[in-house]
Amino acid sequence: MLGHNHVMVNATLGAVVGAAVIASQAGVQAGAEVAEPVPWFSLSNLVPTAAIWLQAPWSPGAPITWQLLLWLAGAVALYLVGSLVPDIDNPKSKLGRYFAWLPMGPHRGLTHSLLTWGFISALVAVTPQFRLGAFLVAGALLHVLADAPSWAGWAPLWPLNLGRTKWRVTSLADGSTMVVQDSGPRLYQVGSLVETMLVITVTLTGVLIAVALLWPVVTA
Secondary structure (H helix, E strand, C coil), X not given: XXXXXXXXXXXXXXXXXXXXXXXXXXCCCCCCCCCCCCCCCCHHHHHHHHHHHCCCXXXXXXXXXXXXXXXXXXXXXXXXXXXXXXXXXXXXXXXXXXXXCCCCCCECCHHHCHHHHHHHHHHHHHCHHHCCHHHHHHHHHHHHHHHCCECCCCCCCCCCCCHHHCCEEEECCCCCEEEECCXXXXXXXXXXXXXXXXXXXHHHHHHHHHHHHHHHHHCC
């Protein structure tokens, strides 16, 4: 998927999650008693727990502060950058042009591997100072999942070559190399009209869902 399409899809999914968070916390007052028990798996409970884990300067019912706005700005920036980071191994990508000097192997290899992002996730999890990096990881993981149904497929455990996840390295016309997996879904080719239509569909659907979630809050 092209870089700007990755940003569009990730931004849409982020907007849906953000709308769900706002809707779940609407009307919550600090210290207010809940009339009925709230299931532990509900967003009303999940959001405060996630905020604590992420070291966010916020608690349910608390007023919006400059510290919170700066934290949110950093989170959004990292999330959107994360939507482009996996393609730094492609010298023609938006970020890759600045890292062409780094030996990172074939495109869709190291930077698209779950082993790589699993290691980074573990680093974020055990280091409270790096917790904001969870947004970078989230953006990157959505990127590689969006690449999975493209014509080249996705080798999630690269460089391991196991069972149905077997992959091969192919040479491209510009002299670069790319990891290709022959099995799996083939929904679109990068840069094709089908990709554009998929992105438009996801974006419009996401906008409608976000509006539906926020409408009761806005009209309350």
